[in-house]
Amino acid sequence: MKIWFVVCFVVLLAFVESHKWLQHISVPWPLLLLGGAALALLSNGSALFPQTDLALKSISARMFKKNSAEPE
Numbered sequence: 001m002k003i004w005f006v007v008c009f010v011v012l013l014a015f016v017e018s019h020k021w022l023q024h025i026s027v028p029w030p031l032l033l034l035g036g037a038a039l040a041l042l043s044n045g046s047a048l049f050p051q052t053d054l055a056l057k058s059i060s061a062r063m064f065k066k067n068s069a070e071p072e
Helices: 002-022 029-043 048-058 059-069
Strands: none
Touching: none
16 A cells, blocks of 8 residues: 555656646747647548558558458
8 A cells, every 4th residue: 555655646746746847848839730730640641641551551461461362
């Protein structure tokens, strides 16, 4: 039980201290907009660019699909 108290205390302390530190950082609006647009494109990349879906798959998955499509 003592270890959970220590872990919770350390996590809470780290959260509070990082929140104080992050309040002093200011990011310009254009950079925030570009970052948001980049995150949106990356998270929806397969829906926006379906032709690149094969590039994201592993080589072994493509080989398995290719071998299973060929009749024996």
